[in-house]
Amino acid sequence: MSSLFVRTLREDPVDAEVPSHRLLVRAGYIRRAAPGIYTWLPLGLRVFRKVEAIVREEMDAMGAQELQFPALLPREPYEATNRWTEYGPNIFRLQDRKGGDYLLGPTHEEMFTLVVKDLYSSYKDLPVWLYQIQTKYRDEARPRAGLMRGREFVMKDSYSFDVTDAGLDASYAAHRAAYVRTFDRLGFDYVVVRATSGAMGGSRSEEFLASSEVGEDTYVRCTTCDYAANVEAVQVPAPAPVAHDDVPAAHAEKTPDTPTIATLVDHLNEAYPREDRPWHAGDTLKNVLVVLKHADGTREPLAIGLPGDREVDQKRLEGMLEPTEVEPMDEAEFARHPALVKGYIGPGALGSEQASGIRYLLDPRVGEGTRWVTGADTPGSHVIDLVAGRDFTGDGTIEAAQVRDGDACPQCATEGRDGVLETARGIEMGHIFQLGRKYAEALDLKVLDENGKLVTVTMGSYGIGVSRAVPVIAEDNHDELGLVWPREVAPADVHLVATGKDSAVFEAAATLADALAAEGVEVIYDDRPKVSPGVKFKDAELIGVPTIVTVGRGLVDGNVEVKDRRSGVRTEVPVGEAVAHLVGVVRG
Numbered sequence: 001m002s003s004l005f006v007r008t009l010r011e012d013p014v015d016a017e018v019p020s021h022r023l024l025v026r027a028g029y030i031r032r033a034a035p036g037i038y039t040w041l042p043l044g045l046r047v048f049r050k051v052e053a054i055v056r057e058e059m060d061a062m063g064a065q066e067l068q069f070p071a072l073l074p075r076e077p078y079e080a081t082n083r084w085t086e087y088g089p090n091i092f093r094l095q096d097r098k099g100g101d102y103l104l105g106p107t108h109e110e111m112f113t114l115v116v117k118d119l120y121s122s123y124k125d126l127p128v129w130l131y132q133i134q135t136k137y138r139d140e141a142r143p144r145a146g147l148m149r150g151r152e153f154v155m156k157d158s159y160s161f162d163v164t165d166a167g168l169d170a171s172y173a174a175h176r177a178a179y180v181r182t183f184d185r186l187g188f189d190y191v192v193v194r195a196t197s198g199a200m201g202g203s204r205s206e207e208f209l210a211s212s213e214v215g216e217d218t219y220v221r222c223t224t225c226d227y228a229a230n231v232e233a234v235q236v237p238a239p240a241p242v243a244h245d246d247v248p249a250a251h252a253e254k255t256p257d258t259p260t261i262a263t264l265v266d267h268l269n270e271a272y273p274r275e276d277r278p279w280h281a282g283d284t285l286k287n288v289l290v291v292l293k294h295a296d297g298t299r300e301p302l303a304i305g306l307p308g309d310r311e312v313d314q315k316r317l318e319g320m321l322e323p324t325e326v327e328p329m330d331e332a333e334f335a336r337h338p339a340l341v342k343g344y345i346g347p348g349a350l351g352s353e354q355a356s357g358i359r360y361l362l363d364p365r366v367g368e369g370t371r372w373v374t375g376a377d378t379p380g381s382h383v384i385d386l387v388a389g390r391d392f393t394g395d396g397t398i399e400a401a402q403v404r405d406g407d408a409c410p411q412c413a414t415e416g417r418d419g420v421l422e423t424a425r426g427i428e429m430g431h432i433f434q435l436g437r438k439y440a441e442a443l444d445l446k447v448l449d450e451n452g453k454l455v456t457v458t459m460g461s462y463g464i465g466v467s468r469a470v471p472v473i474a475e476d477n478h479d480e481l482g483l484v485w486p487r488e489v490a491p492a493d494v495h496l497v498a499t500g501k502d503s504a505v506f507e508a509a510a511t512l513a514d515a516l517a518a519e520g521v522e523v524i525y526d527d528r529p530k531v532s533p534g535v536k537f538k539d540a541e542l543i544g545v546p547t548i549v550t551v552g553r554g555l556v557d558g559n560v561e562v563k564d565r566r567s568g569v570r571t572e573v574p575v576g577e578a579v580a581h582l583v584g585v586v587r588g
């Protein structure tokens, strides 16, 4: 510790909003270099390398082969797949001295596809699984929580190449199994959930989410069956068509001063009370207007119709429309559409065939025959008994409404049970998906099959956030005193503290440190002569090595103290047995 390049901090960094970020900075693991860009200090680098080693071991064990692409990439392959445009402002672009366009790779599908195309030409060469552990660059709109969402970060990405769909299924299953083994070793709680495949296209897709309150992803689990999904991937079961023969014709009614759902519901209950039950927000059809920012720079207004008791979930909406980004519609944009009457917008004005010409997408709950109260497109007026399918239709449906605790489970719904969903938060740590033939087609990756016929290869894509794993593990392994690393990724096995002024103590501690090192035990030895025991213990707790050994007062009785950082349990061990005891603890 007297020479280790580390300075622990007593104060939390001002920009750190989550515990892992605070602790990794305070304990001297990382330093910020720029927004979303971090330096690994020696302690941090040790943890990072251990995480990386686990990921590499499991990839090698499954039979994947490591290679490494450059991070600095030419534009052309990304042009061929249209991602130069689709990635929009999320990629770092640059030019060389001749004016040639380059990018810093955000992900490497193109490069993997091209290298296989370069070198392989027959079905006999396949399947092949390739991976790299490499630095990626994404100009994230919202870098966050230190290494959790960086603009420079390290990802393990692998790709499988197969001739047949069955082959792709097998490659996907092999990756899934390797991911389970990897995440079991990394030491945090996780769940595997259904996912959407986002900008990459493709079909079957699952995410490995670390369960965490501070996560940016919301997922659902069914309380009855094994259904689990990122909310972005939840598909609301389409309701069976509702009979509407007895519903009166739609009628517009005066509803003065009812620009919000709450004021409208109050007014309905006063002026037009229902016989069966009071009106509630879910009886109203709310129309939300947004502006889509397409990756090619064009903007498009969009209207979303959904039950009035639900909000639009921005992440779900963007997930559905990826790579397009979504903004709320501002006053200036509203003003450009005179057919829109704020607070009283209804299907009468919405849709590509209607007055505004604005594309209108409906929540699946607004199904055939459902009956709504909604804006009449004139100030202070709403329409009652407006029936979907009879009185209005949209331009399609969209899954953008928020998913709530207690919503029906889609899997149970199709299988005739009535399980309900509960929501929780998580951090995406890994994503596996079947890309299919999209990239192979775009880049013309074909091989000869058994019959000598050229066929397009089918691919899988599999990612792990290697640098993200460090804060994720820290998030799941800390207490009020500091970090509490799982042994497999800890920066050392033993944190050895020498206390007091007695030179015999320091000699015994140094001897113990050397003897442990000789056994292959990694030791951080706090040899600082003029630092108080209190400060040394605080640092040891903060740094979070799993075993803390104290050589101090007990030495006169021939003992050292061994403390388990996680449980706090202390054991007195005779100094002569300390090496054997600690080797046992470390090796488990």
Ligand code: ATP
Pocket (backbone or CB within 6 Å): 107, 138, 140, 147, 148, 149, 150, 151, 152, 153, 154, 155, 198, 428, 429, 430, 431, 463, 464, 465, 466, 467, 468
């Ligand atoms: P997210 O939804 O968190 O932005 P993504 O869907 O963009 O992730 P992928 O492109 O599938 O992520 O990347 C594979 C893995 O890389 C992710 O599962 C995640 O662990 C990690 N990752 C992605 N973006 C970042 C980032 N900005 N910083 C750190 N790790 C990241």
Ligand code: MG
Pocket (backbone or CB within 6 Å): none
């Ligand atoms: Mg992302």
